[in-house]
Amino acid sequence: MDYSYCPVCENPIPIHEIERHVNHHFEDAEVAKDMELAQQIALAPPSPPQIDRSFCLDIDPESVFEEVPESSTSRDQRSVSSSKDEPKDIDEKICYIISLQSRETFYKVEVGIMTLLKKCLEHENSTSLLSGYVDHFQSVKSEDMGWGCGWRNIQMISSHLLMERPETRSVLFGGSGYVPEIGSLQKWLEVAWQRGFDIVGSNYFKGKIYGSKKWIGTTECAAILCSFGLRAKIVDFGGKGGKGVGRAHGPMDKFVVRREVDKKEAPAKFGDGSANNSKGYQALIDWVWTYFAKHESNESRHRVVVTNKMPLYFQHHGHSRTIIGIQVKHQKNGLKQYNLLVLDPAHSTEALESSLKENFGWQKFLKRGLHTLKKPQYQLCYVDPGIAQAEELEHLKNFTGVLTEC
Incomplete structure (x- = not known):
């Protein structure tokens, strides 16, 4: 049986299995990244409690916001989704803006x-x-x-x-x-x-x-x-x-x-x-x-x-x-x-x-x-x-x- 060395772990692997073996390495890496991200999210501090958000727990976000068509979006515009059937309750809108908005990324002058x-x-x-x-x-x-x-x-x-x-x-x-970024503004x-x-x-x-x-x-x-x-x-x-x-x-x-x-x-x-x-x-x-x-x-x-x-x-x-x-x-x-x-x-x-x-x-x-x-x-x-x-x-x-x- 012919063997080849894996470019990742350098172990000898049968040639007919080499592709599946290498792909398995990358699948494991992706899982590890997902687990790390999930852990970071779990340990992240909560957002400042400026409004009562308890009512948001019973609302499906997908029923409030939908994605803007890709042709009209940018990084800013995707961060806070466009409205489909927006609730009349303004507090609900505010709740979702707060939960979905993100910090504007910009070139920061450290000295000022x-x-x-x-x-x-x-x-x-x-x-x-x-x-x-x-x-x-x-x-x-x-x-x-x-x-x-x-x-x-x-x-x-x-x-x-x-x-x-x-x-x-x-x-x-x-x-x-x-x-926040422009979309949230x-x-x-x-x-x-x-x-x-x-x-x-x-x-x-x-x-x-x-x-x-x-x-x-x-x-x-x-x-x-x-x-x-x-x-x-x-x-x-x-x-x-x-x-x-x-x-x-x-x-x-x-x-x-x-x-x-x-x-x-x-x-x-x-x-x-x-x-x-x-x-x-x-x-x-x-x-x-x-x-x-x-x-x-x-x-x-x-x-x-x-x-x-x-x-x-x-x-x-x-x-x-x-x-x-x-x-x-x-x-x-x-x-x-x-x-x-x-x-x-x-x-x-x-x-x-x-x-x-x-x-x-x-x-x-x-x-x-x-x-x-x-x-x-x-x-x-x-x-x-x-x-x-x-x-x-x-x-x-x-x-x-x-x-x-x-």
């Missing part, structure tokens, strides 16, 4: 983006005001490139809130303590709509956004945060009487309508896209400076001050970013030169980290001067401290923007 930025700014002859801890979440080409910037900014803001505001940890995302927005937050936006999207690639903006960010009891607010920047100005509701592409400008009209007004319009856009810069300047700190004379202010969701037509601070330089002519400091989901986190560590080239990623503000309108979203309860929470359902006319 803000720590690296602070060191770089200290070498410049300027005064800078910064928010505290923020993680950078970049759009991924195979997942959300071209449409996911709004969700990424919500993730950035949430990373700050979870780290810097302890009161938010028990309410954000079911008390999970982490920033989309489900949380649907729950916020069902609970009555931003009815206009809900009607526009017909109450459904999970699994889609539709753009969102400040109002959707505010709806999610307000639904957890956070005091989210919106500020509009635009010219008096401009279309869409002052209505802080609806999707992003509804309020950023470019206005027709009379060519004979002079001087230029905020929102006409004119590169020469510095006065109008200065109002936005001034607001951001005042926002970060109203902080509790004894470091006002330092070149770089880390404030207790959260980053700002920064929206304009076609894109959104996160403002993490502002810088001012006093020029020899007595004028002040301002730069917004922003995190852009379109940029690579790894490239940003590298430039900050080397203190070279990071300015192109983070600095945005007055001359870069050329869009018709801008909106900001921020969150005041504390958690709303009862009557105040009801008032948060119909949020309106504060219009800053220029």
Whole structure:
């Protein structure tokens, strides 16, 4: 009888049995992996008990959620299944989102983006005001490139809130303590709509956004945060009487309508896209400076001050970013030169980290001067401290923007 040596165990095996023998090795390996995974699941700590989930034991998950067709799914969208016969009970929906959501995977800068930025700014002859801890979440080409910037900014803001505001940890995302992936954020927005937050936006999207690639903006960010009891607010920047100005509701592409400008009209007004319009856009810069300047700190004379202010969701037509601070330089002519400091989901986190560590080239990623503000309108979203309860929470359902006319 002819023999051959097994490539796995190196024992002599009859040739006619060699294939079955080798396959048996791999089958054993798979069983061992399954047993190890089962043991890890059994030993894993339970999720934070933020709501009563006992009623979920009698509900078949398959009767609540079904898989989204493969053609329209991504890693994020598969993590929380699409709804088939969704229960009317919102608590049941929340229960399943909490049980199915997962932590967003992203390139994490171990030292911290803000720590690296602070060191770089200290070498410049300027005064800078910064928010505290923020993680950078970049759009991924195979997942959300071209449409996911709004969700990424919500993730950035949430990373700050979870780290810097302890009161938010028990309410954000079911008390999970982490920033979830986009699919779960989309489900949380649907729950916020069902609970009555931003009815206009809900009607526009017909109450459904999970699994889609539709753009969102400040109002959707505010709806999610307000639904957890956070005091989210919106500020509009635009010219008096401009279309869409002052209505802080609806999707992003509804309020950023470019206005027709009379060519004979002079001087230029905020929102006409004119590169020469510095006065109008200065109002936005001034607001951001005042926002970060109203902080509790004894470091006002330092070149770089880390404030207790959260980053700002920064929206304009076609894109959104996160403002993490502002810088001012006093020029020899007595004028002040301002730069917004922003995190852009379109940029690579790894490239940003590298430039900050080397203190070279990071300015192109983070600095945005007055001359870069050329869009018709801008909106900001921020969150005041504390958690709303009862009557105040009801008032948060119909949020309106504060219009800053220029």
